Amino acid sequence: MVTSNKTFDELQPGDTAELRRLVTQDDLLVFANMSGNHNPMHLHDLDDDGIETSIAPGLFIGSLISAVLGNVLPGPGTLYRSQHFEFCHRAHAGDELISTVTVVSKNESEGTVTLDTITRRSHDNALIITGQAVVEAPRRKIEMDDDDLPGLLVQRHRHFERLLARAEPLPALRTAVVCPEEENSLGGALLARDHTLIAPILIGDAAKITATAAAIGRSLDGIEIIDIPDHTQAAIHAVAMVNDGAADALMKGHLHTDQLLRPVIDKVTGLRAGRRLTHVFVMDVPGLPHPLLVTDAAINIAPDLRTKVDIVQNAIDCARALGIEVPKVGVLSAVETVNPDLPSSVDAALLSKMAERGQITGGLVEGPLAMDNAVSPAAARTKGLTSPVAGQAEILVAPDLDAANMLAKQLAYISHAEGAGLVMGARVPIILNSRSDDDMARLASCAVAALHHQWRSGGGK
Numbered sequence: 001m002v003t004s005n006k007t008f009d010e011l012q013p014g015d016t017a018e019l020r021r022l023v024t025q026d027d028l029l030v031f032a033n034m035s036g037n038h039n040p041m042h043l044h045d046l047d048d049d050g051i052e053t054s055i056a057p058g059l060f061i062g063s064l065i066s067a068v069l070g071n072v073l074p075g076p077g078t079l080y081r082s083q084h085f086e087f088c089h090r091a092h093a094g095d096e097l098i099s100t101v102t103v104v105s106k107n108e109s110e111g112t113v114t115l116d117t118i119t120r121r122s123h124d125n126a127l128i129i130t131g132q133a134v135v136e137a138p139r140r141k142i143e144m145d146d147d148d149l150p151g152l153l154v155q156r157h158r159h160f161e162r163l164l165a166r167a168e169p170l171p172a173l174r175t176a177v178v179c180p181e182e183e184n185s186l187g188g189a190l191l192a193r194d195h196t197l198i199a200p201i202l203i204g205d206a207a208k209i210t211a212t213a214a215a216i217g218r219s220l221d222g223i224e225i226i227d228i229p230d231h232t233q234a235a236i237h238a239v240a241m242v243n244d245g246a247a248d249a250l251m252k253g254h255l256h257t258d259q260l261l262r263p264v265i266d267k268v269t270g271l272r273a274g275r276r277l278t279h280v281f282v283m284d285v286p287g288l289p290h291p292l293l294v295t296d297a298a299i300n301i302a303p304d305l306r307t308k309v310d311i312v313q314n315a316i317d318c319a320r321a322l323g324i325e326v327p328k329v330g331v332l333s334a335v336e337t338v339n340p341d342l343p344s345s346v347d348a349a350l351l352s353k354m355a356e357r358g359q360i361t362g363g364l365v366e367g368p369l370a371m372d373n374a375v376s377p378a379a380a381r382t383k384g385l386t387s388p389v390a391g392q393a394e395i396l397v398a399p400d401l402d403a404a405n406m407l408a409k410q411l412a413y414i415s416h417a418e419g420a421g422l423v424m425g426a427r428v429p430i431i432l433n434s435r436s437d438d439d440m441a442r443l444a445s446c447a448v449a450a451l452h453h454q455w456r457s458g459g460g461k
Contacts (some may be wrong), residue, residue: 003072003076003143003144004076004141004142004144005074005076005077005078005141005142006073006075006137007074007138007139007140007422008074008111008113008138008139009083009139009183010071011074011103011113012103013103013105013106013107013137014102015073015101015102016073016102017073018068018098018099018100019070019071019072019098020094020097020098020099020122021055021064021070021097021099022094022096022097022378023060023091023094023095023096024093024094024095024287025093025289026286026287027060027093027439028042028056028057028060028093030042030288031056031057031060032271035059037055037057037059038346040254041055042055042060044395046461050385051112054092054093054289055090055091055092056090056091056092056093060443061097061119061128061129062083062085064097064099064119065101065117065119065131065133068100068101068116068117069101069133069135071331073103073115074113074138075138075144076143076144077138077142077416078136078137079135079136079139080133080134080135080136081134081136082134083117083133083244084131084132085129085130087128088127088128088130089121089126089127089128090128091121091128092377093289094378094391095123095377095378096121096123096378097119097121097122097128098119098120098122099118100117100118100119100352101115101116101118102115103115103117104116104132106137110136110229111139112135112136112137113134113135113136113137114134115132115133115134115135116131117131117132117133117364118130118152121378122378123382123395124382133327133454138383142178144326159284159285159290159291160418160420160441160443160447163282163291163322163420163439163448164195164197164442164444164453165446166323166444166451167197167447167448167451168196170454172196172199172450173199173248173249173262173450174198174199174246174247174248174249174427175189175192175198175199175201175247175248175250175251175253175431175446176201176203176237176238176247176250176453177189177200177201177202177253178231178235178238178251178252178253179201179203179204179234179235179253179254179255179259180200180204180212180251180254181208181212181253182212182254183215184254184433185252185253185254185300185433186202186209186213186216186218186253187218188433189253190218190249191442191445192442192443193255195443195446197443197446197447198446198450200223201223201224201226201228201241201247202223202225202226202228203228203237203238204226204231204253204254204365205228205229206226206227208226208229210225212330217238218395229370231256231259232259232262235255235257235263235264236263238250238260238263238355239263239264239270239271240269242427242443243269243271246338249430249449249453250264250428250429250430250434251431251446252430252431252433253430255360255431260430261277261299261423261430264369264426264430270426271298271426271428272425272427273425273426275313275314275424275425276307276311276425277299277424277425277426277430278295278299278307278423278424279296279297279299279300279422279423279424280294280296280315280318280421280422280423280424281294281295281297281419281420282318282322282419282420282422283411283412283419284417284418284444285411285415286416287415289330290324290394291394292395292411293318293396294396294404294408294411295312295315295395295396295404296311296398296401296404296422297398297404297405297407298405298423299402299423300400302400302401303356304353305347305350309354309359309360312329312351312355312360312365312395313362314400314425315327315329315397315424316329316361316402317362317455318364318424318452319394320362320363320421320455321365321448321451321452321454321455325365326362326363326364327362327364327395327411328364328388328389328392328393329355329363329364329365329367329389329394329395330366330367330374330375330390330395331347331348331351331352331365331367331369332344332348332369332370332371332396332398332399332403333345333348333367333368333369333399334370334371335368336370336383336385344368345367345368345399347367348368348397349367349368351365351367351397352365352366352367355412356446363395364389365389366387366389366393369389371389371396371407373385373390374389374390374393374396375391375392375393375396376391377391377392378391379391418440418441418444419441420444420445420448421433421434421437421439421445422448422449422452424452428453429448429452429453430449431446431449432445433445
C-alpha cells in the first residue's frame with residue numbers, strides 16, 4: 001500500500017491519526033532480541049494474574065506511537081526532537097492497542113510540530129500511555145510503498161524442539177512402518193530412527209522399499225524388512241505384530257489411511273481400547289506460548305455427542321503426555337452462548353457440563369467458545385469471559401471434521417505452523433503423517449507417539 005505524508009505547511013492543529021496493533025508473544029521476543037532487554041516479565045507469565053500472557057515493555061508500546069508519526073501523521077520524512085511518556089496501565093501479549101497522535105501546535109521558526117500521543121487498549125478503552133511528542137515535520141511530499149518492506153516471521157519450532165529434547169532420551173519406540181515405499185514415508189521413518197525416536201520395522205514391498213532407500217541415498221542395514229507387497233495384508237500384519245507384543249506403535253507409509261485403520265478397528269483382531277479412534281494435531285504455532293492441539297481433523301466426519309466425548313478425552317490424554325498437567329479445552333462453535341438452533345453450541349455446553357461432573361477427566365473443558373475468545377485473552381475479556389479456559393485454550397475441539405481440517409490447514413499455511421499428527425484411542429499410538437509434512441513435522445509426530453507411549457506405560461491411563 002502506498003502512503004504519503006502531510007507536510008509542515010499542510011498540518012493543522014486538531015489533525016489526528018491512529019494505528020491499531022495486536023500485540024503477540026513473538027513481537028515481545030523480537031523486541032527483546034533487538035533491544036537487548038531480556039527482562040523475564042516481558043517473556044514469561046510472572047505477574048500472577050492468572051492469565052498466561054507476558055507484559056509488553058513500555059518502550060515497545062512507545063514504538064507504536066513512533067509508527068503512527070513515521071507512517072501516517074506527519075508520515076514519511078518525520079524525525080523526532082523529543083518524546084514524553086507517562087505509563088498508566090500495563091498491556092499484555094494478546095491485547096489490541098490503538099495508538100493515536102493529535103497535532104497541538106506548530107513552531108514556524110524551528111519547523112517543528114507538537115503532538116499529543118496516546119495509546120489505549122481496544123477492548124476496554126483503558127489508557128496505557130499518554131504523552132507528547134515534538135517532531136521535525138517534512139517540508140516536501142514523500143510517498144512510501146509498504147510492500148517494499150520485507151516481512152518478518154518468527155518461526156522457531158520451539159515447542160517441537162522441546163518435545164524432541166524430551167523424547168530422544170527415551171528407549172526407541174518399536175514401530176511397525178506400513179508400506180514406506182516412497183521417499184517421504186521412508187525418509188521420515190529413517191530420520192526418526194536417526195534421532196533415536198523409533199526402531200522401525202518396515203512392512204511392505206521389499207523391492208520398492210530397497211529401491212526407495214537407494215534413491216534417497218540411505219542404508220537399511222540393521223533394519224528388519226518384512227516383504228508383504230499387498231497394502232491391506234501389510235496393515236493386517238502390522239496390527240498382528242502389536243497384538244503379539246512385537247511392536248509398540250504403528251506408522252503410516254505410502255497407503256491410504258482407511259487401509260491402515262481398517263484392521264485396527266476390527267472387532268476381533270484389532271486394537272480397540274474402549275474408545276473411538278480420533279485424530280489429534282499437535283501444532284507448533286509461531287507466536288503462541290504453548291503447543292496447540294486441534295481435533296478431530298482426519299477420522300470422525302460428523303461426530304455425535306458420544307464420539308465427541310472420546311475426542312475430548314483422547315486429546316486431554318495426549319496433552320498430558322506432552323507435559324501439560326491440566327489441559328485447557330475450548331469446545332468451538334460459532335458463538336460463545338448456547339443456541340438451540342446451533343447443535344455445535346449445545347454439544348459444547350454438554351461436554352463442558354460432563355467434564356464438570358467427572359465424565360471427562362484430566363482437563364478443564366469449556367464451551368461453547370467462538371474461535372476468537374478461545375485463543376485471545378483480549379477477545380475473552382471483551383465478551384466478559386473470565387474462566388481459566390477462555391482466551392487460553394490449549395486444545396481446540398472443532399464441531400466436525402470439515403472445521404477441524406480447515407482450522408489446522410489455516411494454521412499451517414497462513415500462520416506457518418507445523419503439525420504433528422497422531423491417531424488416539426487404540427492400544428498403541430498411530431503416527432499419521434501427510435505427504436506434505438516436512439522433516440520437523442515427521443520428527444514431532446514420532447516424538448509425540450514416544451511420549452504418549454511412555455505416559456501410558458507409566459500409568460498415565
